[in-house]
Amino acid sequence: MAVEPPLVRIRGLTKRYGRRGARGGTAEVEALAGVDLAIARGAIVALVGLSGSGKSTLARCLARLEEPSGGEISFEGADLLALRGRALRGVREKIQLVFQDAAAALDPRLRAAEIVSEPLEVLGRGGRVERRRRALELMESVGLPAAWGDRRPLDLSGGQRQRLAIARALAVQPRLLILDEAFTGLDASIQAQIAGLLVELRARHGLTYLCISHDLALVSVLADEVAILFEGRIVEEGPAARIFADARHPHTRALVGAVAALPALSASPPAP
Amino acid sequence: MAWLARRALHGLFLLLAVSILSFALVELAPGDFFAEMRLDPRVSEATLRALRARHGLDRPLPERYLRWVASLARGELGYSFAYGSPVAPLLWPRARNTLLLTATATAVAWALAIPIGTWWATLRGRAARHLLGGLFALLLALPDIVLALALLLLAVRTGWFPAGGMVSLGHEQLSWSGRVQDVVRHLALPAAALVLAVLPVLVRHVRASMAAVLDAPFVRAARGHGLSETRVLLSHALPAAANPLISLFGLSLAGLLSMSLLVEVVMSWPGLGPLLLEAILARDFYLVLGLVLASTFLLVAGNLLADALLLAADPRIRTGAR
Amino acid sequence: MALGLAVLATVHLAALGASFLAPYAPGRQNRTLPYASPTRVHVVDGAGHVHLRPFVHALSEAPGPGGAYEEDRSRAFPVRFLVRDDPEPRAPEGRLHLFGVEEPARIFLLGTDGFGRDQLSRLLHGAQISLFAGLLATVLSLATGWLLGTLAGFYGRWLDGIVMRAAEVFLALPWLYLLFAVRAVLPLHVSAGQAFLMLVLVIGLVDWARPARLVRGVVLSARERNYVLAARGFGASDLYLIRRHIAPQTFGLLLTQAALLVPQYILAEVTLSFLGLGVSEPVPSWGNMLAALQRYNVLASYWWMWAPGLALVPVFLAYFSLSEALHARVGPASP
Numbered sequence: 001m002a003v004e005p006p007l008v009r010i011r012g013l014t015k016r017y018g019r020r021g022a023r024g025g026t027a028e029v030e031a032l033a034g035v036d037l038a039i040a041r042g043a044i045v046a047l048v049g050l051s052g053s054g055k056s057t058l059a060r061c062l063a064r065l066e067e068p069s070g071g072e073i074s075f076e077g078a079d080l081l082a083l084r085g086r087a088l089r090g091v092r093e094k095i096q097l098v099f100q101d102a103a104a105a106l107d108p109r110l111r112a113a114e115i116v117s118e119p120l121e122v123l124g125r126g127g128r129v130e131r132r133r134r135a136l137e138l139m140e141s142v143g144l145p146a147a148w149g150d151r152r153p154l155d156l157s158g159g160q161r162q163r164l165a166i167a168r169a170l171a172v173q174p175r176l177l178i179l180d181e182a183f184t185g186l187d188a189s190i191q192a193q194i195a196g197l198l199v200e201l202r203a204r205h206g207l208t209y210l211c212i213s214h215d216l217a218l219v220s221v222l223a224d225e226v227a228i229l230f231e232g233r234i235v236e237e238g239p240a241a242r243i244f245a246d247a248r249h250p251h252t253r254a255l256v257g258a259v260a261a262l263p264a265l266s267a268s269p270p271a272p
Numbered sequence: 273m274a275w276l277a278r279r280a281l282h283g284l285f286l287l288l289a290v291s292i293l294s295f296a297l298v299e300l301a302p303g304d305f306f307a308e309m310r311l312d313p314r315v316s317e318a319t320l321r322a323l324r325a326r327h328g329l330d331r332p333l334p335e336r337y338l339r340w341v342a343s344l345a346r347g348e349l350g351y352s353f354a355y356g357s358p359v360a361p362l363l364w365p366r367a368r369n370t371l372l373l374t375a376t377a378t379a380v381a382w383a384l385a386i387p388i389g390t391w392w393a394t395l396r397g398r399a400a401r402h403l404l405g406g407l408f409a410l411l412l413a414l415p416d417i418v419l420a421l422a423l424l425l426l427a428v429r430t431g432w433f434p435a436g437g438m439v440s441l442g443h444e445q446l447s448w449s450g451r452v453q454d455v456v457r458h459l460a461l462p463a464a465a466l467v468l469a470v471l472p473v474l475v476r477h478v479r480a481s482m483a484a485v486l487d488a489p490f491v492r493a494a495r496g497h498g499l500s501e502t503r504v505l506l507s508h509a510l511p512a513a514a515n516p517l518i519s520l521f522g523l524s525l526a527g528l529l530s531m532s533l534l535v536e537v538v539m540s541w542p543g544l545g546p547l548l549l550e551a552i553l554a555r556d557f558y559l560v561l562g563l564v565l566a567s568t569f570l571l572v573a574g575n576l577l578a579d580a581l582l583l584a585a586d587p588r589i590r591t592g593a594r
Numbered sequence: 595m596a597l598g599l600a601v602l603a604t605v606h607l608a609a610l611g612a613s614f615l616a617p618y619a620p621g622r623q624n625r626t627l628p629y630a631s632p633t634r635v636h637v638v639d640g641a642g643h644v645h646l647r648p649f650v651h652a653l654s655e656a657p658g659p660g661g662a663y664e665e666d667r668s669r670a671f672p673v674r675f676l677v678r679d680d681p682e683p684r685a686p687e688g689r690l691h692l693f694g695v696e697e698p699a700r701i702f703l704l705g706t707d708g709f710g711r712d713q714l715s716r717l718l719h720g721a722q723i724s725l726f727a728g729l730l731a732t733v734l735s736l737a738t739g740w741l742l743g744t745l746a747g748f749y750g751r752w753l754d755g756i757v758m759r760a761a762e763v764f765l766a767l768p769w770l771y772l773l774f775a776v777r778a779v780l781p782l783h784v785s786a787g788q789a790f791l792m793l794v795l796v797i798g799l800v801d802w803a804r805p806a807r808l809v810r811g812v813v814l815s816a817r818e819r820n821y822v823l824a825a826r827g828f829g830a831s832d833l834y835l836i837r838r839h840i841a842p843q844t845f846g847l848l849l850t851q852a853a854l855l856v857p858q859y860i861l862a863e864v865t866l867s868f869l870g871l872g873v874s875e876p877v878p879s880w881g882n883m884l885a886a887l888q889r890y891n892v893l894a895s896y897w898w899m900w901a902p903g904l905a906l907v908p909v910f911l912a913y914f915s916l917s918e919a920l921h922a923r924v925g926p927a928s929p
Contacts, residue, residue: 099824122834
């Protein structure tokens with residue numbers, strides 16, 4: 001079996017925040033305490049953890065929206081954290097982040113086509129007509145009719161907004177798509193639709209996904225690999241099926257135990 | 273309590289900052305008190321230089337600031353060239369008069385605003401509400417100058433009130449109660465001008481706060497328990513509306529002091545305002561400086577008072593809960 | 595709201611068209627007719643005939659018993675429209691006026707002041723100073739406040755700290771005292787043009803702190819929105835983020851603030867000129883026109899001299915109704 005280097009390799013990533021204490025002192029919060037994670041090209045990796053485990057922090061460090069306190073991240077073999085200026089801008093297109101709560105992630109004053117074409121505008125790709133054409137194309141590819149190009153985000157449903165956010169992320173043809181709690185707050189049927197869309201897009205565009213969620217059941221359907229994040233560290237990782245069948249870390253067991261039903265897997269019932 | 277002490281310290285820092293900036297501002301001024309004298313051909317250059325040197329105006333900036341701070345520490349606040357005396361003794365009586373005027377006006381304005389605003393909030397008929405709204409809008413739109421002048425006209429035409437000043441001739445000869453009466457008669461019109469100027473704003477805010485509170489569930493519950501409307505108002509609604517109203521009190525102080533400047537000048541009330549105008553026209557900068565500081569002090573003190581009231585009214589601040 | 599805008603538009607257009615609308619130049623004195631009451635315009639003559647064109651009578655040169663000027667009924671002077679002045683060096687064809695009457699009659703629709711100057715003409719010309727000083731000062735104040743508030747809110751940390759501490763210091767003084775203090779250090783005697791500029795600059799720059807705080811608040815919350823973060827993820831520059839996403843959120847706030855500030859600044863100009871610290875004679879401003887009322891005899895006897903003060907009322911009412919309407923449309927603007 002040919003061993004291909006992973007698309008992303010994270011080693012020993014740490015992130016500390018200073019937080020104002022109640023009496024005016026400064027307490028340090030360690031959001032990430034040495035994370036090691038590898039994401040293979042074309043894989044769907046799920047990062048699961050409870051709120052406060054550091055998931056979003058990791059997502060932002062990976063997308064270079066925040067600077068980690070320590071550790072290294074390599075992307076396509078190169079040191080991601082060392083990039084600045086033009087090189088950094090070049091890499092930004094390759095890693096895109098889709099947020100939870102698309103209503104907050106989309107500027108309510110802009111129209112759908114403008115939102116989707118914004119990355120192109122920022123990067124200066126193509127004239128206005130060209131950008132709009134591409135935006136409508138992208139909307140179609142995520143299942144939104146091009147006729148909705150002039151609608152405002154608040155006129156769309158939650159699921160439709162999430163599709164719009166995905167369309168926007170795809171505008172710059174990224175390699176890695178980080179989905180930060182992208183399914184949370186949507187109906188189960190909508191979640192399934194979005195999941196299906198993502199699988200289809202992966203096949204069509206050769207994408208790699210990092211799905212971040214607190215809901216193990218949710219991402220288990222989608223993911224190849226699952227990594228469990230607990231108090232700033234990865235405590236267990238492996239193929240999704242193995243995690244469910246044979247959870248090793250007590251925290252993983254707790255999460256698995258909370259899962260009611262696993263429609264897509266035919267593995268034996270979870271250990272009590 | 274520690275919170276209040278911190279606010280007081282903060283106020284002190286603000287005063288210091290204002291003093292430094294004002295001093296810098298005054299130093300930027302082209303010319304000084306003696307520049308006007310230069311125009312007088314009888315005064316020679318040598319005399320001017322000697323005068324300057326005597327008052328230390330030819331020293332470098334930091335030294336002048338330090339000398340001024342030293343005089344501050346001595347309680348003098350610099351020297352007024354026009355009056356030929358340290359600034360501080362000129363300020364105290366004026367500051368006291370301004371305080372008298374603004375405190376009276378504030379008390380009367382709030383004493384009127386709360387009942388009127390509450391009554392307005394409870395009004396049912398749309399016509400009545402619109403009428404009141406229109407009336408107060410008109411009052412708000414009337415410029416303070418016009419208000420003050422109109423009241424002055426009232427004084428001149430009817431003679432019911434004196435048309436300026438704080439005391440009449442022969443004030444010292446009056447008995448204690450006579451003197452109080454005399455001041456009150458002089459105070460009436462300037463205070464009325466201030467009250468009328470600030471009332472529309474206060475009434476509207478009281479109405480808005482009370483309307484919001486009267487609609488709240490806990491008030492409706494109180495009514496449902498059979499409490500009389502007055503009881504509901506006094507024991508439940510007013511205390512709940514206290515917080516935003518006290519904040520309003522704090523915020524309205526700056527405006528009130530500004531308005532008092534104008535009213536004092538127009539109606540000849542011997543407060544900080546008229547002295548400031550004189551000082552400006554005479555280019556007496558240290559006096560200007562002192563007056564500005566005095567007004568800042570009044571504002572900072574007023575805000576501290578508002579903070580103390582807030583502390584007393586809102587238990588959440590006392591326990592430090594957020 | 596429409597009514598408010600209509601009133602404001604009318605008033606400002608009238609101010610701009612002062613030279614045309616006013617029957618006389620504002621500085622033109624009639625030393626023989628000080629404190630004349632407003633000219634009575636008649637349509638019915640002594641014999642009871644109705645004239646289609648209104649007319650006036652000339653005034654006697656000296657006040658009769660009771661202090662008022664008497665009309666000389668012997669001759670009627672019809673009111674003419676679109677009248678031209680005599681040519682003068684700066685206006686070779688003579689200035690055009692909306693209406694006027696032939697010499698020696700005068701048409702003083704709002705009476706005259708102590709120098710016999712037509713108050714209506716001065717009111718119209720004075721409007722140019724008072725209304726536009728307030729408007730320009732507002733633009734300046736909002737621009738400065740917006741810039742500092744946006745920079746403070748967007749970049750945060752030490753820049754925010756400095757700007758906010760500075761704002762606190764500026765707000766520690768009662769506004770009018772601060773205005774006076776700054777005015778104090780500037781030269782006392784300046785030309786009218788310089789005075790106007792000075793007023794606009796001082797009033798506008800001194801009050802930056804209140805708009806700045808409000809703008810900063812909006813910018814702070816806008817900055818944290820996920821769509822700003824997402825745009826940053828595409829590599830958007832700070833300038834782009836401000837221009838595209840953050841600034842538009844501040845526009846509603848700026849409009850509401852403008853409607854509140856303009857009346858305040860007009861009043862500031864009027865106050866300063868009234869006290870002799872603003873625009874001074876002979877250039878008319880509503881402020882220095884009101885200064886005449888500081889003398890008791892003028893205050894009590896000559897009601898037409900109150901015109902500049904009363905003219906402010908509809909202007910302020912219009913601005914207030916505008917701010918109410920904007921407030922309802924856009925959302926709260928004041929803390």
